[in-house]
Amino acid sequence: MSRLVIGLIWLLHWLPLVLLARVGSGFGRLLYWVVVPRRKVALTNLRLCFPELSEPERRALARRNFALIGRSMLERGLAWWASPERLRATVRIEGLAHLQRLRAEGRPVLLLAPHFLGLDMAGTRLTLEGDFVSVYSPQKDKVFDHWLHHGRSRFNDQLLLSRHDGVRATVKAMKSGRPFYYLPDLDYGRKESIFVPFFGVQAATITGLPRLARLAGAAVVPCITRILPGGQGYVLELGAPWADYPSDDVEADTLRMNAWLEGVVRTMPEQYYWVHRRFKTRPEGEPRIY
Template identity: 40%
Template structure:
């Protein structure tokens, strides 16, 4: 990305940050649904994922779900404006929060907040950082300029941004110091430090980092999900009870536990899960590529 394109992107996001929220949200949905009619690699990936995970649905149902998903994805890109350049109050105004745990408990054990890649994950993380200290793991983008911009804006309310490749020792140190760590482990990052366990009945390459960090940091694992509310009313961040018997001592059992929890959440609003990601990029030995 050149300095000119980065400047234009920043200017666009700053402009979107000051426009009425519902206008930006509706514009994103319209553009996304319009883009769905065009052939694209991402459209192919979305449909493959939906066919694999929901074989009981008809082709028309897959298409309807994929079209709605495209709208949500593009909407989430446009809403980066308010997330990256809006005030803390503007983010609080559009995100409700419901927590099953006491977020202000001074005696709380070390905590890993485990998120999932729904389209609203970013705004949920940023909302939390406007209230309480937190460290957040991120994956470095290939585009250095955009990565630096995203890191800077995501951490502007005090979140400590930590690259995923950072040593586990540093993350464990943060946990033991009392600072919660946010991460997401529901994408295919390769077979290293991963196991194949079912996701909607399909073998999915699933990271074992959550189990390892929870074990080393003696931390509880608290799932959270950010849902897009209907009628352009914003978002709802739900923080759940800690996962029971986690870590169990078995990476495979823990990975199955994570995926089972995620399946329950996806079933509630499937159009909002990040199907544009190649969730089944890596396959068990002997199984053909699906993309």
């Protein structure tokens, strides 16, 4: 079955992006009705994070979210098989000068890349600009694992570490000149996490961003991917390095990350990864949410 799915994604990647986007959106709208557990997770997250919206408004937002999830799944074929020229035309990078300047100065770089739905496409597009390091979690399905790994490593000399490789390998890679494409905004459990608010809800949040930035002496560069409407492609926004980061207060630094992310999510709430159980880990004594 997985080979049939991969074959379908390969066939679809030949379509013009405007048509591929329509097919992907339709696929995502189907997923909204079929994948009931993830729909429930998304609606729970939206209820917690957007209490000011009515229930019909949250359901409409969830449907838009699933439509974009469908797009991101099918358009992943571009990351796996499209030519460098097509990828450059599909994903426009804004603010690349920030990254180029830091690399020219020999400064380690930590790219803060939260879980927006264009994440994988942007990651592959970035690899056309040089050698990076990222964390890769092997998939249970070996066929999907092969192509996901291929998509992240097909250009230049990419270093994909597992979570078991530890902090030392990541810091060494950054100090050697590889920017780290870092995704620290999921619920990874209690280990190495603290509770800080996200949309007003206490969320278990790993403290890796300030700790890695301190250990590597790295500049933190915001890295946001926006999916454009109507099959117009993607925009990868690289912001200016954060000033006065990290501080000597890990909790304040972690809270700053969540507050910044919340602000960006509010600019495009339909594009965040709401199907993840972000509030699964609860403070002692609090009931389960999902």
